[in-house]
Amino acid sequence: MVAFRFHQYQVVGRGLPSAIDEHPKIYRMKLWATNEVRAKSKFWYFLRKLKKVKKSNGQVLAINEIFERNPTKIKNYGIWLRYQSRTGYHNMYKEFRDTTLNGAVEQMYNEMASRHRVRSHCIQIIKTATIPSKLCKRESTKQFHDSKIKFPLVFKKVRPPTRKLKTTFKASRPNLFM
Amino acid sequence: MPFKRYVEIGRVALVNYGKEYGRLVVIVDVIDQNRALVDAPDMVRGQMNFKRLSLTDIKIDIPRVPKKKTLIDAMEAADVKNKWENSSWGRKLIVQKRRASLNDFDRFKVMLAKIKRGGAIRQELAKLKKQSA
Numbered sequence: 297m298v299a300f301r302f303h304q305y306q307v308v309g310r311g312l313p314s315a316i317d318e319h320p321k322i323y324r325m326k327l328w329a330t331n332e333v334r335a336k337s338k339f340w341y342f343l344r345k346l347k348k349v350k351k352s353n354g355q356v357l358a359i360n361e362i363f364e365r366n367p368t369k370i371k372n373y374g375i376w377l378r379y380q381s382r383t384g385y386h387n388m389y390k391e392f393r394d395t396t397l398n399g400a401v402e403q404m405y406n407e408m409a410s411r412h413r414v415r416s417h418c419i420q421i422i423k424t425a426t427i428p429s430k431l432c433k434r435e436s437t438k439q440f441h442d443s444k445i446k447f448p449l450v451f452k453k454v455r456p457p458t459r460k461l462k463t464t465f466k467a468s469r470p471n472l473f474m
Numbered sequence: 475m476p477f478k479r480y481v482e483i484g485r486v487a488l489v490n491y492g493k494e495y496g497r498l499v500v501i502v503d504v505i506d507q508n509r510a511l512v513d514a515p516d517m518v519r520g521q522m523n524f525k526r527l528s529l530t531d532i533k534i535d536i537p538r539v540p541k542k543k544t545l546i547d548a549m550e551a552a553d554v555k556n557k558w559e560n561s562s563w564g565r566k567l568i569v570q571k572r573r574a575s576l577n578d579f580d581r582f583k584v585m586l587a588k589i590k591r592g593g594a595i596r597q598e599l600a601k602l603k604k605q606s607a
Contacts, residue, residue: 368519369539370505393506395521437506443538445504448477449524457495 300398302328302405304362305335311349322357323347328401328421332359364396372437373400374427379408380418387422391434397424479529481510484536486554487527496567498558499527500549503539511539515546532557 311320329335340351392400408414429441485501503511513519534552558564
C-alpha cells in the first residue's frame, strides 16, 4: 500500500506529580497526525481543552503508532468530524469503504478538501468506527453491499505501462471501449 | 454494443501498470467505484485501482473474499493458467516476452530463419505465376 499521509497514534499523558497530587490521573488519546511530533502537540491541544493541564506542567508517558489489524478485509468506516468553514464550526458524519482506517481517514481529508474546501488543519476527528453493513446510512457506500456485484468498466483509457513510454502525440485515435 | 467483460467477483484481470505489471490477478471483492480487492496465488491480497487492471474473458467461480486455499483450488479447477496461455492475448504476451529476451546470437538465428522463409515463399509465388502465365 502506498505510504499514508496520516498515521494513527495512541498518546498517553498526565500532569506532572506535585505536592497536592501525588498520582495525577492518566489520560489516553487516539489521534491522527502526519508524524509523532505533531501527534504529541495535538494531544496537548485537545487535553488543554478538556482538563486543566498544559505541556509545561505535564508529561507524555507513551506514544505508539497504531497499525491496521486486518488490512486485507474491506470495512465500512464511519467518521464523525468537526470542521471549520468560512462561516463557523459544523459537525459532520461521513462514511467510507476501505481496507484500512488510515486509508479511510485519508479519503476523508481529501473529500473534505475537494467538496468543502476545508484544509486538514481545520478538521478535528471526533470519532471513527467500523460500521456493519446493516447500519450504514449513505447510499454511496450501501450500493457496494452486494455479494453478486457486477458492473462494466465503461471508459477504458489505455495508458503506457511506464511514464517513460509516454508520448504527446499518437499516430491513431485510441479505442476507449473495453 | 453491450458489454461483455464485467467487473465481478471471480473476474481474472491483467495488471497493466505499476509494480505488479504483467501479473494475472483475480478480483476478489469490490471496495468502491474505483478500487477492487485483488488476489493471486503468489501475492498478498491487496487493493488495486481499476485503472491498473485490464479485464480478461476468463471468470472463475469463487465466493466473496475466499481463503487462499479456496482461491488456488478454484483457479486449478477452472484451469486459468492454460486458458490464458492458449488465448490469443496470452500467446501474444508470451511471444513479446520471448522477443524481448533474445540475445544477439538468437537475433542472428531469427534473421537467417526469416530469410529462409522469405525464399520459400518467393519460390512458391514464382511457381504459381508460371502456372497462371
